[in-house]
Amino acid sequence: MARLLTMTGGIARGEREEDQKRARITVRHYRPEESRQEPLLEARAQEILKGNVKAPRLREDDIVVVETVQPDQFTWRDALSIVTTGASLVLLGLRIFRFSN
Template sequence: MRLEAWGVALLLTVVCGALVAPQALRAQAFGRVEETKSNVAYFYHARPGEATVQLSVWGTVPRPGVYEVPDTTDLDKLLTMAGGAPMEARVEDRKAPTITVRVYRPGTDGRNQIFESELDRMLRGSPSYPSLQDNDIVVVETVRPKQPFGWRDVLSVLSTLGTLTLLGLRIFTRV
């Protein structure tokens, strides 16, 4: 008798779950998350009911993707949410790369660049940031300086020449 009661309870749970699950899933949708149908990372950083803007962060940030943030968010806060400066900028034993931040905004004739600054100038507070708007694209570009020809490069060239010399000796000499 007890086994039948458990079976009936289990059957009711499964049937009720199947009927309630689609409504529960629809109730969880919020913001514009449901509009994003790709494998791009989507980050939502706003309180419920807060006015937001949706923008893209591209380039050499640790967490590129689509960000939905409060419409009062500054560019530096957005870059912090995206993981900050690339790891190459944090290395101090060699010359630091040049990191440039650009903001593009949709216009009548395509996307227009509305802001450009090197990260160093932004950290010093030199440029004033534009207010972020819906569909802006923030691009972070890292340009590494050309490294001088060092001992590792010399060692690589010498080892390649040595390998080619030994290969030539084996091919052209019959012992």
């Protein structure tokens, strides 16, 4: 399993030590003939690559799902959206106040 994950090259992007806060990569290994719903293995990719998790040998027809969860980060676009919405509400309030007088 570790060799397969290393060969894909996708793990290095999100699971480096300095990037652990960003992406969480989970690996699920299913064996259809044994169980269709419960994974044989479910672990973080980093733990598999470090050797902390004993992964079963891959067989033909096994299914390996690699899920990457990238948490949202607050960016300048988010701040700009908040500021412009606030400014629009203030201007609307001033117009309503001016119209009522």
